[in-house]
Amino acid sequence: MAVIGKIQKNSYLLLIVIGLAMLAFIFTDSFKNFGGGEEPLPSGTIFGEEMNEKELSDLQQSYVDREKQNASYQGTDFDAEAEDNARDQAFNELVRKKLMGQELEALGLMVSSAELNDMVLGNNIHPWVSQIGMFKNNIGEYARDSVVKYLDGLQSGPDPSVDTALYSRWKNAKIQWSEFEKELKDARATDKFIALIKKGVYVNSLEAKDSYVGNNESRDITYVMHPYGSITEEEVGFTDADIKAYYQKHKNDKLYLQQSQSADIEFVQFPVSYSALDLERANEEMESLKVGFAQTDNNIYFMATKGEDKFYSDTTGFELGGDQFIMDVAANKYEYPASIDELVQNSKKGDVIGPFKTLDPQTNATQLVIAKVNGFTSQDRAWVRHILISTNSRTDAEAKSLGDSLIRVINAKNNFAEMVDKFTDDPGSKANGGEYKWFKKGAMVAEFEKAAFEGQKGKLQLVKTTYGYHIVEVLGQEARKLPKLAPIRKTVKPGVETIKEVENLAYDFINEVETAKDDSAFYRVSKEKNLVNNYAKVVLSSRFVTGFKDYRKIQKFAFAQDAEEGDISGPILDNSIIKVAYITSKVDEGVPSYEAVKLQMKVPALREKQAAHYIDIMSGIKNINEVANTIPSGQVKTANVKLGTGNIPGVGGNEYKVVGTVFSIDKENEGAMLTPLKGEAGVFLIVLDKVNEVAEQEDYTAEKESILTKRAATADANVMRALRDKANIVDNRQKKAAQGR
Structure with a gap:
């Protein structure tokens, strides 16, 4: 890619290069693969089988058209994000249909025409129907009459020979509604399936008893905890070798497996502003x-x-x-x-x-x-200037006396602006000579408003309000015409020539970086040109990239089939800014490289080293007070812990493993000191003081119902999760779009 900038900037050179490439293609063995190329990538797989691309495409278009129409009725924008969401809904719906199809068929679950009618027009309106914008009245409520009217309109269409466009819209609407009804029936069948699952959820008496005991039984403990924050790396001899050992041990853990390809990039920006010519053309x-x-x-x-x-x-x-x-x-x-x-x-x-x-x-x-x-209304407005004499720092009589005095001076010397500067207590109007221009009724307190709208122009008035006394002079009064407007707004955008000029600056930058050929060239050249060097992580499965409005463009660069570390992009126009990106590193999905997760693994690796060090120290001591005197932060504390909460009072965060270990010790071992434990916050040494057992209950119905309610609430999500896991769903849509496959 060393000459990409020069080639793209010089179109004549580009034609020559393309011509040479075509000759090389024709007169070498590469003709053997003519018509082949890269294997098309399926949008997704379910149970190892490729999704039907046409079925997915048709469903996505149906969802997009429907959401676009709904947005139009609601007066909201249908932007790229809204389109992505609609396509996601279609993808997930197709997945759901595939997953549920075999389950519903096995159970023989069906939806009758009567049920469908009930969801659309009956007593049990489906949310999908009630949320459609055109089926709502002017206060946003579902209106059955609107549905009836719409469905009646679908029964007999317009004459295609009279209005072809109108007939086409009617036909498309009829097809969309038919597809919508199919989806409604599928959704209803799925609801029946989930209802069966929820009805099958059960909690036995032993589970209820265990839950009751776990939530109510407690242990009294005495403990010493040495927090990790008090243990330095130097104290335990922590090095990169420890991180590497941790990596070898945990690199296959689900926590660290890369779920999606990612790339770290640096990028610089060249803002594109409209020119005088662009503004003239827009005008x-x-x-x-x-x-x-x-x-x-x-x-x-x-x-x-x-x-x-x-x-x-x-x-x-x-x-x-x-x-x-x-x-x-x-x-x-x-x-x-x-x-x-x-x-x-x-x-x-x-x-x-x-x-x-x-x-x-x-x-x-x-x-x-x-x-x-498109017409006018009328609105009374007033323009005044005033001097506020506040009663916060003087009595009412003093304020009134000062006001009367100032009026006499102003009438004699015509120096209102001078008196404002010297005496007003209103900081909001002082800089404007005390003026409030063309305000409407209702904008001021009642007494001030009356003076402004009913007072004689040019005459000084002394008006009392809750703020104090005002010397008010009316400068203007009018009945202003207020227009009823039908506005059209358009953003002034840079034209092709303007974009090209900035693009050339980007190409110059690219050429300098590529000519230098050293690893730090991108950073160095950006500094030399006073360009800010930005950083972003691009994740293939994500639709958000820091610093980019359109994630697609940077993904196409970062995840192109031949993209590799050290590649520099061509100019990328994103949100009226031309950007040039540089790939600093790439990580494939699956087991990560050591460098990719080194920083992420450092803390848990350090925790292991710290815990092992102090577990070794504590293990040789038989008395908890002696342990407390041995460790730097040693302090003996007591606490009452419950298995259901999973925390230790006085210790921040949950300590499930530590608390679980405490509850594994029975009553016969009261007074025993446990072996040192590695916790989330630090290293623990614990003495079990007392087991506080709870009395056995005759009836655990309340506990059983509580567990049953929680299980039923998550049953549908758990079932779908289990079905998805079984189906081993692979979503290739982002990769397919990025690589053009």
Whole structure:
């Protein structure tokens, strides 16, 4: 890959290289494999058999179409993550059907038409039906009439000779509903299977008794614990050799087995910002939309097809705001910027105003907005300036007297702003000369509001509120037009030329790294170019990679069939940022290499060494007080422990093994000192002081019912887990996508 940057940057050279490669292909033995290539990778296997790709693809498309339609009805975005979730649901549903198929067939479990009707229209509506957006009323509740109306519409379709597109949509809807009904019946049959399993869950009296004893019987102990945190590596002579020994012993443990391929990468970023030319073109595009927007009678459709927002209203009232255009549905906040207020006030119904710039409050991206004026409402607003004389630090009489005095001075000298600076107790308006501009009714306390909206313009008023006395001067009053707007927003994006310019910078970086040919070149060149060197772990089975919005692109690089340590990527455009990545290490699934798990194994390896060291020291001492005097952190403590809790009061965290060992000692051995024990928090030496037995009960029904409830609650999950384990399911979807197989 030493010339990748130069080849990709120079398209002429690329053509030459491709031509030479084709000649080499044709005139060598490689023609023997023509038409072959890498074996296609199945999306998954169940019971060792490959999944039917068409069946999976059709089911995934059905789920995607359904969720997309549901999102449309609910007015929510259907993004890449939502599509991934829909495909996951389809995959899991296909797995469930395969797993349950043989079980249901063996038991003869079926679902009748009457049961299906009951789930869709009857008294036991299935959640899948009630959660569909188009089957809900305006307050979000399931509406049976909507289902009836929808199903009636599926009975007889439109004439295909009149409207082909409408007929196609009807036909697809009919097919989707038929598939949905099949899934409902499958789900209902599975519910019956799970119900049978739950009915078969049983707890016998001996289990109930053991549980009761375990939760109530206790042991009184005296103990000394030396915490691992007090034992240094130097004290026990801990070295890398101990980690390697631990690795050899535990490398096949499930905890350390790599469940998925992974790669460690470093990457640098080249932000791509729009240019002046990109902004000019975006303005031209928005200007061209204005003509059609002004002429259309279907504002909602035009907004949905031409804009980026899922905003299904063309009569929303917008108020005068600050610098930005705000459409916050969740907060019910709609504002247009002050910069276009003159345009708004001079507009009439049907006008399309804009385009004007704003910033997306979520991403801070620059957007252009055009908005169709669809009517007006009126709102009274006032503009005032004031001086607050607080009563917190003076009496009411003193505050009023000062207010009267200041009014006389201001009337005589016309120096309101000067008096604000010297006397006001309102920090919120002091920097603005005491002004509050164009606020609406309800924004101020009642007395202040009355002075602002009913007071004479230019006349000084002394108004008392809960804050103190205000000297108020009205600077303006008006009945402001508030527009009802149908907005279209579009993000200004960098064009092809702009991206190419930044891409060339990335290629220059790649060339320098590859020309250097040393292992530290990526890090060194990034520092020389003042680029931040970022790190991320890419896991093939994960859909999240730190620093990347689109995980697919970096996975395709990191897990390509020929990808190896030391490879450098071409420019990757991700979320308006061009990134270049470098593979520092790769780990295959299965038994990990020593280097891959060295850091992970260091702590447990150290714990083993620490425990062995102090178990050896404690084992030669027969008295617990002597042990306490021997170890640095020795302190004799007492505690009452129960098997059901698994912890020792005074010791953080669970100590199941230690507590279990204590409960293995019977009453005849009260007073015995146990051998030293390796715990989770440290090394223990314990004396069993007393066994507190519980009296045998005549009836363990309550305990039995408690266990039964817990078992029944997890029965379905446990059954599916057991079936999945038996089926040995392999999910290759991420690998298939990354390698293009």
